[in-house]
Amino acid sequence: MSVSLHEIASKGQIDTFENPGPLARGLPAFAYTNDDFFQLEQDKLFPNSWMCVAYAHDIPKAGDAKPVEVAGRPVVLVRNETGEIGAFQNVCRHRCMKLVDEPKNVGRLLKCPYHAWSYDLKGQLRAAPHFGGIDNQKPDGFNFEDYGLVPVPCGTWGHWVFVNLNGNAGPLSDHVAPLESRIEGIDLDDLKLVGVLDFGEVDTNWKFLMENFIEPYHVPVVHKGTTDQPLQDHYVVMDGKCLGSAVDIDRDGAEGRAGTLNVSSRYLTLFPNFILGRYFPDQLGAYVNLPTASGKTRQYRAIYKTDGVEASEKEADELMKLWWDVHKEDHEMCERMHQGRAATIASEGGVLSPQWETSVRSFQELVFQAVQ
Ligand code: FES
Ligand SMILES: [Fe+2]
Incomplete structure (x- = not known):
């Protein structure tokens, strides 16, 4: 969790962005160089914004997947069979392993390399081999519907792919x-x-x-x-x-x-x-x-x-x-x-x-x- 702007300021840096006179000043230096300030941006600015993270041509075909990092969080972009680009938190729902580590075509399924849980291109869990014991994928209390990949709000405008981590930035249009x-x-x-x-x-x-x-x-x-x-x-x-x-x-x-x-x-x-x-x-x-x-x-x-x-x-x-x-x-x-x-x-x-x-x-x- 990031420290507040006030805490950063109390370390001896200004916390005001008022203009001292008729001419405007720029942002204080710490807004560019301070790691705590960058963390504030990672926590508050980028997740609440529509961030452009990729080109649509990066993933031209169904099954193409591209991992990106947005505000320090792992996200994977996937083009599905109907041509849409979706985004998901780039982690397996089993034990949260990073699912896709490099751009690739995954075919019809995103398969976790650790214990082979597999998700379709819309994020639905399709296989959890032997999770409940040999040949048992569905132990009591475990439903595939509850363990799909977690979607991240995503939209494409022109050739450009945007994500909004917190989903509160309004319509992309x-x-x-x-x-x-x-x-x-x-x-x-x-x-x-x-x-x-x-x-x-x-x-x-x-x-x-x-x-x-x-x-x-x-x-x-x-x-x-x-x-x-x-x-x-x-x-x-x-x-x-x-x-x-x-x-x-x-x-x-x-x-x-x-x-x-x-x-x-x-x-x-x-x-x-x-x-x-x-x-x-x-x-x-x-x-x-x-x-x-x-x-x-x-x-x-x-x-x-x-x-x-x-x-x-x-x-x-x-x-x-x-x-x-x-x-x-x-x-x-x-x-x-x-x-x-x-x-x-x-x-x-x-x-x-x-x-x-x-x-x-x-x-x-x-x-x-x-x-x-
Ligand atoms: S962490 Fe993905 S299958 Fe186990
Ligand atoms: Fe220039």
């Missing part, structure tokens, strides 16, 4: 609505996957990766090799849990330089951990960010084309390279932001631009509220 309204014109059933970049574990707190996407302020500085779009063309997006930034380019009617960042774009996050990037005319990027420790985040980016046309091999290679390089630029900044939290002055949280980082402040307020 409501959650994604503010993001959905900003990708109008894109047929999510007709996305063409170009490829997935697996960045492994980035040495930074998950919030820095989100905040980096939410503000446009850094773009002309950090990405000057891939864009010459002036800062003044950018703006922030704030709509509840959909926070981000955008740039509209209309140079003599042109849509910018394809194959670079010099195009009209939407950089949109959905609190807490999902990100969509829309790049006109025909590209979408979808990120799965999985916090694994206070200073480590697993990140993937899937690249899609939205015009219904498969990318050629050359085009795919170029896009993968472009986005790999752009993200390495961002990761370096996020890792250095994390390193900067060790300075004593960082406990005050720095200061946020009233023009370009109001969206960052909104994100941080959602974090602060979630852990209260």
Whole structure:
């Protein structure tokens, strides 16, 4: 069980997130680096949220199963015979052994490797060999119906799989609505996957990766090799849990330089951990960010084309390279932001631009509220 925000604060760190003057401050350093604070997020923030945890293409066929860790809890995603993706607590109901330890196709049954209890793809217990003695699967008082896998609320929007551990985050369709309204014109059933970049574990707190996407302020500085779009063309997006930034380019009617960042774009996050990037005319990027420790985040980016046309091999290679390089630029900044939290002055949280980082402040307020 996590300690409270107040207990963390009583160890000498501030527990207020009030602004000291007309300018907004950022979250105090401990919100990024303190393991107790991360545990608070694991206990209070992530379980009460719709967390994006995988791509639907990770488990394309019936019987495909993928283990994921959500807020430190083992979950397994399974595609069933009718094509739906379900999620379960990834433990056997016999003695709570972790059931699936790597992505695989399990066929028609999820079979525990310890004593061979087996569950169908909808989680029903189908076999408990010799549990009541030789050839007796059903001793008195033991009903298969009571020992199915425990479902975890799960939903798929587009190509993206979300789970809500506590089941109290409301309908997924409501959650994604503010993001959905900003990708109008894109047929999510007709996305063409170009490829997935697996960045492994980035040495930074998950919030820095989100905040980096939410503000446009850094773009002309950090990405000057891939864009010459002036800062003044950018703006922030704030709509509840959909926070981000955008740039509209209309140079003599042109849509910018394809194959670079010099195009009209939407950089949109959905609190807490999902990100969509829309790049006109025909590209979408979808990120799965999985916090694994206070200073480590697993990140993937899937690249899609939205015009219904498969990318050629050359085009795919170029896009993968472009986005790999752009993200390495961002990761370096996020890792250095994390390193900067060790300075004593960082406990005050720095200061946020009233023009370009109001969206960052909104994100941080959602974090602060979630852990209260
Ligand atoms: S722990 Fe799974 S069958 Fe025993
Ligand atoms: Fe960036």
